[in-house]
Structures are given as C-alpha cells and as structure tokens.
Amino acid sequence: MAENYESNLPTLVCSLSEPRKELQGTRDCYVSYLIVTRSTLPSFPKSEIKIRRRFSDFTKLHEIISRMYQDCIVPPLPGKQRLEYIKGGRFSDEFISRRASLLNRYLQRCSSHPVLHSSPHFIAFLSNSNWNNYVKLTIQPKLNATSKLEDLSDAFLNAFTKLREQKEEYAQQKEHIQQITSGIVNMESILQRLSKLERVLEQNYHELSDQFGKLMAMNGISDVSLDEMQLALRGTRTEFAGLADNSHSLLDALKDIEAYTLAYRDLLKRRDQKQLDVEALEDFLVKLNKEKEKLLNDKPSGLNFMKTVNDLRGINHEESLRKQMEQVDTEINTVEQAIQEATEVSMLFDKRVNEEAQFFNAVRQAEMVDVMRKYAKLHVQFFSAIKDIWEINKQEP
Amino acid sequence: MSFDLENEDTRLSSETVSILGTVNSSSGSYVEYEVHYKGHSVWRRYSDFVSVRTILCRIYPVLIVPPIPEKQSLLSYAKKPVTAKRDTKLLRRRSVLLQLFLGQCLKHPILSADVLFQSFLSQNIPWHAILSAESASLQHPQKEALRVPPLKTVDSDPYADIRPMMPLIMSGTSEYVQSDSVSSITNETGSSSTSSPMPKSGSNPLDSAPDSKSSDGIDCSDLKQTAREIKTLKNLLRNDFEKAIQKFLSSLNKLENCLSKTGTLFHSMTSVQEIPSSHLYHIVANTFESSGLFTTNLNEELSISLYEYVVQSAQLAASAANVFKYRELKLRQRALIHDLLVQEVNITEGSGTTNVQRNNAHRPTAYPQRRSSLFGRLQHAFHDILDTDSSLLGKVPTRFTRGELERMLEAVNEDCKVIDAQLEDELTFYEGCQKEQWEKIASAVQEGLYQWATTNLTCWQRTQRELDDLTAELNHETDINADEQD
Numbered sequence: 092m093a094e095n096y097e098s099n100l101p102t103l104v105c106s107l108s109e110p111r112k113e114l115q116g117t118r119d120c121y122v123s124y125l126i127v128t129r130s131t132l133p134s135f136p137k138s139e140i141k142i143r144r145r146f147s148d149f150t151k152l153h154e155i156i157s158r159m160y161q162d163c164i165v166p167p168l169p170g171k172q173r174l175e176y177i178k179g180g181r182f183s184d185e186f187i188s189r190r191a192s193l194l195n196r197y198l199q200r201c202s203s204h205p206v207l208h209s210s211p212h213f214i215a216f217l218s219n220s221n222w223n224n225y226v227k228l229t230i231q232p233k234l235n236a237t238s239k240l241e242d243l244s245d246a247f248l249n250a251f252t253k254l255r256e257q258k259e260e261y262a263q264q265k266e267h268i269q270q271i272t273s274g275i276v277n278m279e280s281i282l283q284r285l286s287k288l289e290r291v292l293e294q295n296y297h298e299l300s301d302q303f304g305k306l307m308a309m310n311g312i313s314d315v316s317l318d319e320m321q322l323a324l325r326g327t328r329t330e331f332a333g334l335a336d337n338s339h340s341l342l343d344a345l346k347d348i349e350a351y352t353l354a355y356r357d358l359l360k361r362r363d364q365k366q367l368d369v370e371a372l373e374d375f376l377v378k379l380n381k382e383k384e385k386l387l388n389d390k391p392s393g394l395n396f397m398k399t400v401n402d403l404r405g406i407n408h409e410e411s412l413r414k415q416m417e418q419v420d421t422e423i424n425t426v427e428q429a430i431q432e433a434t435e436v437s438m439l440f441d442k443r444v445n446e447e448a449q450f451f452n453a454v455r456q457a458e459m460v461d462v463m464r465k466y467a468k469l470h471v472q473f474f475s476a477i478k479d480i481w482e483i484n485k486q487e488p
Numbered sequence: 489m490s491f492d493l494e495n496e497d498t499r500l501s502s503e504t505v506s507i508l509g510t511v512n513s514s515s516g517s518y519v520e521y522e523v524h525y526k527g528h529s530v531w532r533r534y535s536d537f538v539s540v541r542t543i544l545c546r547i548y549p550v551l552i553v554p555p556i557p558e559k560q561s562l563l564s565y566a567k568k569p570v571t572a573k574r575d576t577k578l579l580r581r582r583s584v585l586l587q588l589f590l591g592q593c594l595k596h597p598i599l600s601a602d603v604l605f606q607s608f609l610s611q612n613i614p615w616h617a618i619l620s621a622e623s624a625s626l627q628h629p630q631k632e633a634l635r636v637p638p639l640k641t642v643d644s645d646p647y648a649d650i651r652p653m654m655p656l657i658m659s660g661t662s663e664y665v666q667s668d669s670v671s672s673i674t675n676e677t678g679s680s681s682t683s684s685p686m687p688k689s690g691s692n693p694l695d696s697a698p699d700s701k702s703s704d705g706i707d708c709s710d711l712k713q714t715a716r717e718i719k720t721l722k723n724l725l726r727n728d729f730e731k732a733i734q735k736f737l738s739s740l741n742k743l744e745n746c747l748s749k750t751g752t753l754f755h756s757m758t759s760v761q762e763i764p765s766s767h768l769y770h771i772v773a774n775t776f777e778s779s780g781l782f783t784t785n786l787n788e789e790l791s792i793s794l795y796e797y798v799v800q801s802a803q804l805a806a807s808a809a810n811v812f813k814y815r816e817l818k819l820r821q822r823a824l825i826h827d828l829l830v831q832e833v834n835i836t837e838g839s840g841t842t843n844v845q846r847n848n849a850h851r852p853t854a855y856p857q858r859r860s861s862l863f864g865r866l867q868h869a870f871h872d873i874l875d876t877d878s879s880l881l882g883k884v885p886t887r888f889t890r891g892e893l894e895r896m897l898e899a900v901n902e903d904c905k906v907i908d909a910q911l912e913d914e915l916t917f918y919e920g921c922q923k924e925q926w927e928k929i930a931s932a933v934q935e936g937l938y939q940w941a942t943t944n945l946t947c948w949q950r951t952q953r954e955l956d957d958l959t960a961e962l963n964h965e966t967d968i969n970a971d972e973q974d
Contacts (some may be wrong), residue, residue: 117660274757283752288743295736302729306926309721318928327937456764459964460955467952474945481938 103130103208105217107195110187111143121145122187128202128217140218149194151226152216156207162443163207164358164451166200167350169193189343196347196458205450246464254363255370261359264448266450268356272453275349279342286338293331300324319483325481334473341469344462348455355451362444365437373431379426383419386412489917505609507587508546510579519579521586525609533609534559536615537586540608543619544599549814550910551599552918554592555803557585557796577788584792585800592804592921597913628640715812718805725802740787747780764962771958774919776950779944784942792934801925808918815907829893836890 109125123143130138153168169190201207212229219225303321402408508522520531538554544553559579590609594600607618668675753774758766888896 143866270760272737274760277753277757281746281753285743285746285750288739288746292736292739292743295739298732299736302724302732305724306721306729309717309724316927320930320933323934323937452762453962453965456762456768457959459765460768460958460962463768464952464955464959467775467948467955470948471952474941474948478938478941478945481934481941 103128103132103135103202103217105129105198105202107191107198110191111431112182113145120182121147122182122190124191126198126217130214130217132214134209135212136218142217142220144216145221146190146194148216149197150221151222152212155212155226155425156201156210160207160210162358162440162447163204164355164447165207166197167347167354168197169347185339189340192340193343193347196344200351200454203454205446243448254366256366258366261362265356265359268352268359271352272349275345275352279345280351281344282338282342284329286335286342289331289335289338293328293335296324296328296331300328323480323483327477330473330476330480335471339468341462341466344458344465348462350459351451351455351458355448357416358444358447362437362440365433365440369430369433369437372426372433376423376426376430379419379423379429383416384418384421386419408486495864505590506585507590510583512950521583523590523609525590528612529545529612530608530610530612532615534582534586536608537589539615539619540605541589543604544593544602547602547604548598550811550907550914551596551810552600552811552914554589554921555800555807556589557582557800558803581792582794585796588797588800595921596917693765711815711911715809718808718812718918722802722809725798725805729798730802731793733798737787737791737795740783744780744783744787747776747783750778751775751780764958766805767958768955771951775947778947782940782943782947786936788791789936789939790933793936794929797925797929797932801922801929804918804921804925808914811911811914815904818900818904818907822897822904825893825897825900826917827886829890829897831888832888832893898915 105126105128107124107126110122111125112120113123114120123145125141125143127141128139149168153165156163157165196319201213207213215225215229216222300321303317303324307317307321505523505525508524510521511531512518513520513533518533521537523530523532538559541553541556544551593605599605604618608615611618658958751773754769756777757769758773760766760769848955
C-alpha cells in the first residue's frame with residue numbers, strides 16, 4: 092500500500108513479516124516480527140535494513156509519535172487486549188497472524204505519511220538496533236510526569252468549554268467522520284452476520300455428508316454417485332470453514348480503519364483545543380481591558396473606599412493607581428503577544444489539519460477499496476474451489 | 489401456467505407421461521393438471537390422483553404402488569393461508585411429484601396395464617364418471633376386492649390373478665372370518681374348476697403348513713432382512729435426513745436474506761460525497777445483491793430436487809414396507825387357519841364330541857394377537873362390507889366346518905403363492921425406482937451447486953476486476969497529487 096511518489100522524491104518502503112517466538116519456554120517469551128525497509132532517504136543509514144521488533148517496541152514508538160506530532164493523524168496501534176478473546180491467548184498462531192497483519196498496516200500508514208515517514212524517530216525505529224536505549228536517551232527526559240499532568244489539567248479545564256466560534260468547515264469534517272464511522276460499524280455488523288451464517292452452512296454440509304454416508308450403507312441405494320456426492324459435500328464444508336476463518340482478517344481491517352478514523356477525530360479535537368487557547372486568551376484580554384477601563388475612570392471621590400484605606404495607610408493613592416495601570420498594561424501587552432502567537436499556532440494547525448484530512452481521506456478510501464478487493468479475492472477463490480468440486484462430480488454419467 | 493418438466497423415462501420411451509402444466513377449472517374453484525400421454529392430454533385434479541392411487545392400493549395390496557405428494561395438512565394451511573390453487577410453489581411441487589408418480593406407475597408392468605389406470609391417463613372424461621362406469625361393470629372393484637371371488641372366474645375379472653383369494657379381515661381380537669366371504673366360498677363350491685384342487689383330491693392342504701420356506705423358494709429370513717432394511721431406510725430418510733435437509737435449506741434462506749440486506753446497506757452508502765467511495769459501494773452492493781439472487785435460485789431448486797424427492801423416496805419405501813406387512817399378515821392368517829383346521833381335525837377324529845364341546849374348543853393362539861392398528865386399511869374395508877350387508881351383524885359364526893377351513897386354507901395358500909411370486913419382481917421394481925430416484929437427486933444437487941458456484945464466481949471475478957481498476961485509478965490520482973506537491 093505504499094504510495095509511489097515521483098522517483099526523485101525519497102521513498103521509504105517497509106514490510107512486516109515472519110513472526111517468531113523468542114525465548115520460548117521461559118517466562119520472558121515474546122513474539123518478534125521482521126521488518127524489512129528499503130529507503131532512499133538521506134537520513135536512512137543504509138539502503139536496506141532488516142530488523143526485528145516486538146509489540147512493546149511498537150507501543151513506545153506510538154507514544155513518541157503521539158506526543159511529538161500532535162498536528163498529525165497518528166495511526167492507531169492495535170490494542171493489546173482486543174484480540175485476546177481468540178482461543179489460545181497471545182501465543183496462538185491465529186492471534187499472532189492477525190496481530191502481524193495489523194502491525195503491517197500500521198507501518199504502511201506511517202511510511203506513506205508525508206510527515207511521519209521522514210521522522211527521525213520512525214527511522215530510528217526501523218534501523219536502530221538498540222531501540223530501548225534510543226527511547227531512553229532521546230525522548231525520555233521530555234516525557235516526564237509533570238508534562239503529562241499539565242496536559243491532563245489543560246484537557247480537563249477545557250473539556251467542557253465550548254468553542255465560541257464554530258468554524259463551518261470543521262463542523263462539516265466532524266459530521267463526515269460520524270458518517271464514516273457509522274457506515275463502518277454497519278458494515279462490520281452485517282459482514283459478521285454473514286460470517287456466522289457461513290459457519291452454520293459449514294455445519295449443514297457436514298451433516299448432509301454424514302447422512303449421505305448413512306444412506307450409502309442401505310441396500311437398494313448403493314450407488315457410486317452417492318460416494319462422490321459425500322466427498323463433494325465434505326469438500327464444500329471445508330471450503331466454507333476456510334472462508335469463515337479468512338473473513339476474520341477482513342473484519343479486523345475494517346475495525347482498524349474505524350480506529351484510524353477516530354484518530355482523525357482526535358486531531359480535530361486538538362485543533363479545537365488550539366482555537367480554544369486563542370479564545371481563552373482573547374477573553375482574558377477583554378477582561379484586562381475592562382480592568383484598565385475601570386482604573387482609568389477612577390476619579391477621586393469622597394466615597395472611594397480604597398482611597399480612604401490608602402490614605403489611612405499612608406499610601407499615595409495616585410501613585411498606587413499609576414503602578415496598577417502599569418501592571419495592567421504590561422499584562423495586556425503579554426496577553427496580546429500571547430494571542431498573536433497562539434493565533435499563528437492555531438492558523439498553522441488549521442492548515443496542517445486540512446493537509447492531514449486530505450491525506451487521511453485518500454488513504455482511508457484506498458484502504459477500504461483494498462479491504463473489498465481482498466474480500467472479493469477470497470470469494471473468487473472460494474467459489475472457484477466449489478465449482479471445481481462439483482464440476483468433477485458433474486462429469487459422471 | 490406450464491412448467492418445463494421432462495420425463496427421463498427411457499425404458500418405455502414411446503409411452504412417456506408428463507404434466508404439462510396447470511389450469512384453473514372451468515368453474516375456477518380448483519386446479520387441474522394437464523396429463524399428457526401418448527400424444528393426448530387429459531385434465532385431472534389432485535383429488536383424482538388421490539382416488540386412483542387409493543384404488544390401486546386396494547386392488548393390488550401385493551404391489552408396491554408409488555406415492556403421490558401428500559395432502560395439505562391443516563398445519564401448513566395455518567402457516568400460510570393461501571389456497572392451493574394460488575400457491576405457485578405448491579403447484580410446481582405437486583406437478584413434479586405427480587409426474588414422477590405417473591412415470592413410476594408406467595414402469596410397473598402390472599400397474600401400467602391396469603384398465604383403470606389406463607383410462608385415468610387417456611380418457612378425457614371426469615374421473616368420477618370413469619369410476620361409476622367401471623364399478624358398474626366390475627361390481628365395485630374397490631369393495632369387491634376384499635370379497636372372495638369365485639375360485640375360478642368364468643367372466644373376465646381382470647383383477648383375478650392378483651386379487652387375493654382370501655380377504656385379510658381378521659382383527660386382533662377375534663379369529664372370525666367374515667361370514668359373507670365364507671358363504672361365497674360355499675356358494676361357489678359348485679362352480680369350482682379342476683384347477684383349484686379340492687381338499688379331498690390331491691394334495692392335503694395341511695401339507696402346506698407354514699414352514700420356514702415360502703412356496704416360491706425365496707428365503708424367508710432374507711425377506712425379513714430386506715423388509716427391515718426398507719423400514720430402516722424409510723425411518724432414516726424421514727427423520728434425520730429430512731431434518732438435515734430442512735436445516736440446510738433454512739440456512740440458505742437466511743443466507744439469501746443476509747446477502748440482500750448487505751446489498752441494500754451498501755446501496756444506501758453510495759450517497760456519500762466522495763466519488764471513489766461511492767463507486768466502491770455501488771460495485772459491492774451489486775455484487776451482494778446478485779449473490780443473494782443466486783442463493784435464492786439454489787434454494788428453490790434444491791427444495792424440490794433434494795427435499796421433495798427425498799421425501800418421495802421415503803414414501804416409496806413406506807409403500808414397500810406396507811407390502812411386506814401385508815405379506816406378514818397373510819402368513820399369519822394362513823397359520824391361524826391352519827391351526828383352526830388342525831384343531832378341527834383333531835376334534836372330529838377324536839370322535840364323540842358334542843356341539844357344546846365343539847363350541848368350547850380352545851382357540852389356539854398360534855401367533856400373538858396384535859391390536860387393530862396393523863389392520864387399519866383392511867378394517868376399514870371390513871366396515872365397508874359390514875355396511876353393505878347389515879344383516880350379517882350378529883350372525884358371525886363361532887366356528888367353521890372342516891371343509892370350510894380346508895377351502896379357506898387352500899385360498900390362503902394360493903394368495904401366499906401369488907404374493908411370493910410377485911415379491912421378487914416388486915423388489916426389482918422398487919430398487920429400480922429408488923436407484924433412479926437417487927441418481928436424479930444426486931445429479932440435481934450437483935447441478936444446482938455447480939450452477940451456484942459458477943454464477944457467483946463470475947460475479948465476484950467481475951467485482952475483482954472492477955475493484956482493481958478502481959485501485960489503479962486511485963493510485964494514479966495519488967501520483968498526480970504527489971506531482972503537484974513537488
């Protein structure tokens with residue numbers, strides 16, 4: 092799925108395969124996956140690198156990217172627990188193969204992303220033999236607990252604040268996302284129902300072939316064609332079983348696209364955040380200006396309590412007033428500057444969001460087509476096999 | 489409406505029968521099937537078929553008469569309150585099975601030669617008219633069948649050689665034989681010919697006592713085995729097999745529903761604004777809809793060629809089982825009469841018995857008495873005859889004379905000979921029918937599934953191609969975009 096840009100644009104193509112169980116038998120057993128990368132990027136150490144990574148390496152990469160590239164739609168990582176309901180737990184072949192295909196999709200998305208594919212962290216992930224070290228040295232200091240707390244508190248504070256200005260295009264994008272996710276959910280549910288029916292049919296064919304077997308043992312019906320019929324029914328049953336098994340990987344892919352769409356929604360939330368920041372500052376500025384107004388309009392009057400208090404204290408009222416004005420002015424200046432910065436940030440972010448949205452929509456649609464292609468291929472194989480089974484039978488007189 | 493039904497009968501290719509279609513009667517209240525035979529068509533309704541089969545079964549209890557589709561049960565009426573004449577599926581089903589019935593009957597040498605059956609096929613008059621005409625000339629054959637005819641017929645009785653001499657009208661509780669039939673034995677004694685040996689001349693009927701070998705040399709235990717196997721087959725088919733098929737067909741039904749719903753879902757998603765997605769959903773929607781249609785076709789096909797034919801096969805086995813049962817009953821009758829005769833002989837030869845003693849003679853129970861459930865149809869006939877001759881009520885004799893018993897035993901022996909002579913042919917006929925039937929079933933299933941697979945394959949292949957094209961389009965666009973980003 093790696094997009095092929097123009098040849099003079101540096102490319103990065105990677106693929107994931109060959110899951111292997113490491114340290115089998117010990118308590119620290121884990122599964123590693125082979126990643127092969129070919130790249131013409133100047134920052135890439137060699138033109139081709141092969142490296143093995145395990146799932147926790149992926150999670151660290153994901154954490155880094157999520158923090159560092161807030162203005163990107165970060166591809167989601169397959170959840171740790173999500174596939175665990177499969178029999179056999181996390182070391183069963185089925186689980187491993189499904190996880191492998193999901194991790195491959197993750198890599199494809201990163202490697203085709205205009206920003207992420209040249210990220211030094213991503214490149215390090217693909218090439219650095221001591222990933223853990225890299226993580227510790229380069230990134231860890233920045234990932235300290237306080238910054239987490241700050242993010243949290245910020246998020247909390249503004250969680251219930253609504254945007255003052257609902258920009259039309261982002262509202263539209265949100266609606267679009269809603270449409271996409273509900274469509275995917277519907278697709279998933281009906282394809283799951285189909286898959287269940289396929290399993291039931293498998294059972295039916297099994298029973299039919301048994302019944303035909305019993306029939307053959309009866310006299311008067313000892314017919315050659317029944318023997319083949321039974322075999323054909325068994326064969327059909329196997330095909331149905333295969334179809335139902337393979338449909339799983341496609342349902343996984345659909346869920347994955349759904350998760351990717353949610354990452355897009357998260358980006359929009361972050362964009363809203365930036366806008367909120369600007370608006371919060373602007374509101375603060377308004378407040379400050381009002382205060383300034385108040386101070387300016389402060390005239391000596393007999394009823395002025397503060398003046399009386401200050402006189403009592405022996406503070407020069409005009410002097411304190413002047414000092415207050417100075418403070419407010421400084422604050423106003425800071426805030427105005429902050430507003431300017433924040434607005435710039437927000438506008439930049441908006442631009443990035445639009446770029447990301449464009450990339451995301453293209454990728455999502457391509458992925459969806461790909462899912463359907465694989466589904467079609469599966470069915471072509473299935474029906475072709477069944478046709479062969481019953482064609483052989485047909486040739487009997 | 490007409491159906492495309494081809495009769496694959498090759499043995500009597502000049503005498504194939506087919507049901508060309510159905511038509512509403514002139515009054516519009518029932519449906520008639522057009523039976524085409526030897527170039528002519530007659531129109532018969534379903535109840536005519538029921539009637540002719542009932543008659544054939546009664547006249548020829550020795551023959552395996554092929555089954556016809558069952559009547560609508562109240563339950564199925566309740567499920568689907570559509571009258572038979574409107575339900576196209578039912579009409580099709582019946583047409584197919586009725587044609588099968590006629591075809592199988594034609595293959596049977598005796599059934600096909602039957603006068604009544606022939607007129608059913610060729611005389612284009614209403615069936616009830618034929619029946620009344622026939623019965624006038626043959627003295628109510630269906631009831632006559634159970635009277636004992638003259639031991640040697642002078643007038644042509646086409647049923648004579650097959651119709652049993654001895655009626656099987658014995659209920660489990662009494663050993664009385666219908667006095668009417670007894671009186672007809674005594675009445676006809678005078679006209680008996682030399683072909684039927686009288687007890688005094690020639691062979692002693694006591695010699696042909698029930699022993700392990702039947703008169704025709706067919707091994708009894710072998711026959712028992714066959715009878716058992718036929719019963720097992722019937723049970724297997726009717727229970728497990730039918731259930732498995734029903735489950736399968738219902739799964740197909742669910743599958744076709746699900747596929748069409750999937751198609752609808754994808755169709756509803758084509759309204760999305762992005763063109764590639766819309767195109768994608770459109771392609772996928774069509775695929776699922778087509779797939780649903782193919783499954784519907786398969787379901788329709790198999791519900792007749794698999795389900796109905798299997799049921800028919802089970803019914804045929806039931807029919808065969810009935811013949812075996814009849815034979816059983818005949819043998820028992822023979823044994824019973826034999827014992828009575830022995831007893832009678834002993835009584836008369838051990839002289840000096842009074843009538844009282846005779847009346848109090850111990851009635852042997854050679855065989856365990858069975859309840860009337862075994863004799864259902866025949867009991868019905870019993871009541872039939874009773875109805876016509878109410879004067880017989882209460883006049884059933886308690887015993888018979890030795891002479892009577894000897895003649896009865898003769899008649900029963902003749903019957904048993906007839907049965908056994910016919911049995912081997914019947915078995916051949918039965919096995920032939922079953923074999924042909926199952927070959928048909930097998931090939932229909934093969935054809936059906938092959939078609940289903942092929943049509944689906946073509947459809948999904950086309951989808952695959954369209955999706956490949958779509959992918960190429962998308963990639964091309966992305967390349968263009970990438971260029972622009974340069």
